[in-house]
Amino acid sequence: xxxxxxxxxxxxxxxxxxxxxxxxxxxxxxxxxxxxxxxxxxxxxxxxxxxxxxxxxxxxxxxxxxxxxxxxxxxxxxxxxxxxxxxxxxxxxxxxxxxxxxxxxxxxxxxxxxxxxxxxxxxxxxxxxxxxxxxxxxxxxxxxxxxxxxxxxxxxxxxxxxxxxxxxxxxxxxxxxxxxxxxxxxxxxxxxxxxxxxxxxxxxxxxxxxxxxxxxxxxxxxxxxxxxxxxxxxxxxxxxxxxxxxxxxxxxxxxxxxxxxxxxxxxxxxxx
Ligand SMILES: [Zn+2]
Numbered sequence: 001x002x003x004x005x006x007x008x009x010x011x012x013x014x015x016x017x018x019x020x021x022x023x024x025x026x027x028x029x030x031x032x033x034x035x036x037x038x039x040x041x042x043x044x045x046x047x048x049x050x051x052x053x054x055x056x057x058x059x060x061x062x063x064x065x066x067x068x069x070x071x072x073x074x075x076x077x078x079x080x081x082x083x084x085x086x087x088x089x090x091x092x093x094x095x096x097x098x099x100x101x102x103x104x105x106x107x108x109x110x111x112x113x114x115x116x117x118x119x120x121x122x123x124x125x126x127x128x129x130x131x132x133x134x135x136x137x138x139x140x141x142x143x144x145x146x147x148x149x150x151x152x153x154x155x156x157x158x159x160x161x162x163x164x165x166x167x168x169x170x171x172x173x174x175x176x177x178x179x180x181x182x183x184x185x186x187x188x189x190x191x192x193x194x195x196x197x198x199x200x201x202x203x204x205x206x207x208x209x210x211x212x213x214x215x216x217x218x219x220x221x222x223x224x225x226x227x228x229x230x231x232x233x234x235x236x237x238x239x240x241x242x243x244x245x246x247x248x249x250x251x252x253x254x255x256x257x258x259x260x261x262x263x264x265x266x267x268x269x270x271x272x
C-alpha cells in the first residue's frame with residue numbers, strides 16, 4: 001500500500017473539463033483520496049467517497065464507520081481554515097456529530113499535495129471555532145454568520161500528518177499517532193475533553209522537552225479565560241497532567257518536573 005503525494009496526473013486528466021478552480025480541486029482531490037487514502041482509525045486500506053451533496057462529510061470508512069470532511073487550500077494551510085455556519089458547527093459539536101477533518105494544502109499549479117493533516121473529530125471543540133462577522137444586510141444571505149477553525153489552537157497531538165512538506169509519512173506511524181490519542185477519543189463529555197485538550201495545547205506551547213509545573217501554571221490566566229466558572233484552575237491542571245501521565249503523553253520525573261514522551265520517529269514526533 002503506497003501513497004503518492006503528486007496530483008499532476010489528475011490535473012492533466014480533469015483540467016479541461018472544469019472551468020471553476022474550486023470544482024477542479026474538488027475533483028482532483030476526490031480522485032486522489034479514492035486512489036490513495038487509507039483509514040487512519042482502523043486497518044481499512046481505502047476510504048470511500050459519499051455521493052454528491054452529503055450534508056456534513058465527503059468520505060467514510062465502510063469498516064469502522066468514521067466520516068471525513070475535506071477542506072483544501074492553495075499553498076499553505078496557515079492558522080485558520082474557513083468553515084460553514086457558526087451555530088450549526090457549535091450544535092454539531094455538542095451533538096457529537098462533527099466528522100473528522102482532513103486539511104490539505106496543494107501546490108500552486110495543482111501539481112502536488114504540500115501538507116495533509118487529519119484532525120480527529122474529538123479535537124473539534126468550541127474553543128477552536130471562531131465566529132466570523134455576520135454578512136452585511138446588502139448580501140444575499142444577510143445576517144448569515146460563518147466560522148473559522150483555528151488550527152493553531154489545536155494541540156499537536158490532534159494534528160496528525162499524512163503528508164508533511166510533500167513527504168509522505170509512513171502509514172504505521174500515522175496509525176501509531178492515532179493510537180496514542182485513543183484514550184482522549186473515548187472521552188464523550190465535551191467539557192472533560194476540552195480541559196485535556198487545553199492542557200495538551202499549553203504543553204505544546206511550552207517549547208521544552210522537560211518542563212516544570214510552574215511552566216504550566218504560567219498559563220493559568222489563559223485557562224481561566226477559557227473556563228471562567230472554574231475556581232480552582234491549578235487543581236484542574238494537575239488533574240489533567242495525571243490523565244496525560246496515565247496515558248503516556250507525558251512522564252512524571254518527580255517534584256513538579258515533567259517530560260514529554262518521545263515517539264518512535266524523532267522527526268515526526270509532535271512536540272507535545
Ligand atoms: Zn476505518
